[in-house]
Amino acid sequence: MKSILLNIFNGRIVSPWWILFIDVGIVINSFVIAFVLRLNINLPSYSVSEMVLNCTIVSSLYLVSFLSFGSFKGVVRHSNYSEFKNLIVACFVAFSSSLFINELVGLLSDSWISTPRLALVFHFLMTSMLAFAFRMLVKETYSSLTKKDTSQNVYVYGAGEMGQITLEAIRNDRDNQYRVVGFIDDDASKWNMVLHSIPVISWEKAMTLSRGKQVNLVILAINHISVQRKHEITAACLDIGWKLKVMPSVGNWVNGISNQKQIRDIRIEDILGRDEIKLNLLEIMSGLENKVVLVSGAAGSIGSEIVRQLLRFPVQKIIMVDVAESALYDLQQELLLAHTDSPFEVILADVTNIQRMQEVFGTYKPQLVFHAAAYKHVPLMEQFPYEAIRVNVGGVKVMADLAIEYGVGKFVMVSTDKAVNPTNVMGASKRICEIYVQALSQQNNIQTQFVTTRFGNVLGSNGSVVPLFKKQIERGGPLTVTHKEITRYFMTIPEACQLVLEAGFMGQGGEIYVFDMGEPVKIDDLAKEMIRLSGLKLGEDIEIAYTGLRPGEKLYEELLANKENTLPTHHDKIMIGKVRRHQYEEVNSSINDLLFALKIESNHLLVSRMKDIVPEFKSQNSCFVSLDKVMPER
Template identity: 75%
Template sequence: MKTILLNIFNGRVISPWWILVIDVGISVNAFLIAFILRLNIQLSSYSVSELVFNGGWVCFVYLISFLLFRSYRGVIRHSNYNEFKLLAVACFAAFSFLMLTNTVLDLVNYHLFNVPRLVLIFHFLMTAVISFAFRMVVKETYSSLTKKNTYTNVFIYGAGEMGQITLEAIRSDKNNHYNVVAFIDDNSTKCNMNLHSIPVISWKKALHVGDDKNVGVVILAINHITVQRKHEIAESCLDKGWKLKVMPSVGNWVDGISNQNQIRDIRIEDILGREEIKLNQLQIMNGLGGKVILVTGAAGSIGSEIVRQLLRFPVQKIVMVDVAESALYDLQQELLLSHSDAPFDVILADVTNEYRMQGVFDKYRPQIVFNAAAYKHVPMMEQFPYEAIRVNIGGVKVLADLAVEYKVDKFVMISTDKAVNPTNVMGASKRICEIYIQALSQQKGVNTEFVTTRFGNVLGSNGSVVPLFKKQIERGGPITVTHKDITRYFMTIPEACQLVLEAGFMGHGGEIFVFDMGDPVKVDDLAKEMIRLSGLKLGEDIEISYTGLRPGEKLYEELLASKENTLPTHHKKIMIANVRRYNYALVNDKLKSMLLALKMENNQLLVTRMKEVVPEYKSQNSQYAELDKELVLK
């Protein structure tokens, strides 16, 4: 019997027209009951012809109202508040029309369609109530038939709009395995109340009663919550052994549809991030409005997020350049699905190819360039300095020179904190890039505003520790940490890219902007936190292995935002680095020689050239440390 009923429900055997017939049938029966009540069951005092005529008239009006408001079109087993409201409006509209008709007929003394008002009132109430009851019976029957024998008791943290959307998503999913036992809210006025027949309690009470209710999951469903508070909730859940999950805000829903599949595990980025950045939207909009924008390295973690951020503004076109074919294709497909009407073009090209890049500049005439194209992995660049010079330095020189030639308004280069007193090839290559575009911006006749932005490690970016630790946890470990005391500054990808946009339109040319990275985080603590968030225990389920510092790697990153080497701006998270200026002719000659030397010199000689341009570059834990001694002797 259960199988037959499920086939009926899931196969949509009950057509919307049958729902309409049932609603009209309810209206007919409600009219008969209303008349019986009105006449105190003394039907002999009223003629059958009048009863049929007036009943037909009333039910015809309700039929027209149902058709006009389409109250029968919903899927009954998934009836929600909006469909119940539509049914109520349809019934009330028919009732109001009949009452108005009675009033008009009384004024003209015409009694043919004049139904007693008390009958209309009884009929309206019964039609609405029985129609609601019919839908609720079907909805609850379906819910009972599809209810799983095993489910997890959950708390929904947040009794506001997002919390109610989460409840609806859970209840409407036939594969649901959650049983919501309570809402949690920090607003004391909401506590000790019921919402959708579910109690609302405080977080303190939830921690007290959660074990008794066998709670296994807490779903965070709040649009606006501080990172500190989110971290406190996560810590409490970990202590209690509860899994913490997140219902993303509406703008982050996959396919724009609310369902249980949107609920995801909490990520380390959620509790290590910082408060939402307030951007100068007007300044950025004025800078981007109607402009053609070139983004290089567009398929990378930073470049792709810059593209997503740019799509929020009324740009004329975004030209996305990258040499990584698969990643660029994935980005293209993502944008075709999420921003099908967005004006963008993708270009598969190498930024070091001057001929190809000149073709891009000549065709699109970009007014703004965001350069995120670079090699960034410290150990790889330590092993292959040739590529660091060819791509990082050579690519920036090609793009910067073309920006001047084609009179680009603004050129924003993405740099790194590793360019500060560099100890590795990658950091030194980025520092040379900074030196070149800063010197170029000081040249007479150069109208392009060259701006550099520096920041530290980005959570979740390709090749960063977070994705690496995730993979290692999925494989059962061990998690590899280079040193127990190593610390890094972290920032989320959206935060970094938002600050890039803000700084890009704050500068007027030649500035190097550094970002406030917050407090440093021990990578060892980060690994332990990720283990806990995964529901595992260190030492029992997974181990941490300490592998030693890699070539060129620092134990502690230098604090970028110190008062000694930065100047403040109007944005509290963005400072201007106070660095010395360089002579353009001298720098340009050295870079040309360095790029020409790629074809004939070995790694030792190439790194020596880098150290001559950046005297503060002192190799650490690296094969090139011997070069520092030789330079001192010279």
């Protein structure tokens, strides 16, 4: 029997016209009942024909109202609040029309026997209730038939709008695996309230009741919550042994849809990030409005997020340039799904290819450039300095020179904290890029404003420690940490890219903006936290292995932003770095020589040239340490 009913429900063999037919049937039967209830002992004074005539008029008005409002067109088993509201409004409009026509005809015709007003009121109330009850019966029957016996009891943390959206998403999902047994909220005024037949309780009461209700999962559903509070909730859940999941805020729903599948495990990024950044949206909007923007390295972690952030603003077109075919295709498909009318163009090209880049600049004439294309992995660049110079230095030179040639208004280069007193080839290559871009900005008679942005490690970016730890946890470990005391500064990808946009519209050009990276994080502590978030126990389920520092790797990163090496701006998270100025002619000559040497010189000779350009570049744990003591002859 259950399977037969499910086939009927899932096949939607009931046409909307049948729903309309049922609604009209409810109207007619309600009229007869209302008529009998109102007249009672006086019923014989009214003829059947008069009742039928009045019923026909009233039913016709309800039919017209149902057709006008389309109250019958929804899928009944998925009826929601807006559809119920539409039904009530349609009934009320029909009732008002019936009342008005009944009174008007009664005034105009003495022979007309009008329907008693109270009968019309009874009729409206019964019709509304019965039509509503019909939909609820179908909805609840379907919910009961599709409900899984394996549903898990959960608490929803947050009794506000986001918590109620989460409850609705869970209840409306036919594959639902959760049964919400309580809302937890920090607001004492909400305690002991009941929302959608579910009690709102305090954290302490939730812990007391959890054993009896067999709850071991909490879904965090709060739109605006500080990172500190999120960290406290996470720590409390882990201490109790509860698993914690998150319902993303509306802006982060996949394809803008709310459903149970959006609920995800809490990530390390959620509790290591910081509170929402306040952007100067008016300044950014005026800088981007109706502009053609080129983003190089658009398929990378930073470049792709810059593209997503740009799509929030009224840009004319976004030119997405990258040499990584698969990653660029994936980004293209993501944007096509999320933004059907997105103004973007995909360009598969290498930023070091000057002829190809000339073609791109000449065709699209970008007014802003965000240059995020670069090689970034320290050990690999230490092994292959040729590529660090060719792509990082050569790519910046090509793009920056073309920006001047084609009159680009603003050129924003994404740099790294590893460019500060670099100890590896990658950091040194990015410092050379900074020097070149800053030297270019000092030339006379150029309209391009050059801006550099520096920030540290980005949580969740391709190849960073977080995705690596996730993979190692999935494989059962061990998690590899290079040194027990190694520390790094972290920020989330959206946070970094929002600050890039903000900094991009500050100043007059030539500045190197550095970001406040917050407090340093020990990688060992990060690994332990990720193990806990995965529901595993260190030493029992999984281990941490210490592998030693990699070539070019620092134990502690330089502090990017302090009063000694920065100047403040109007944004408390963005400072201007104090760096030595360089003459363009000297820098340009050195970089041209370096790029030419790629064709003829060994890695050691190339790195020695880098150390000439960046005297503070002192190698650590690297085969190039000897170059800091004795410079080889060329």
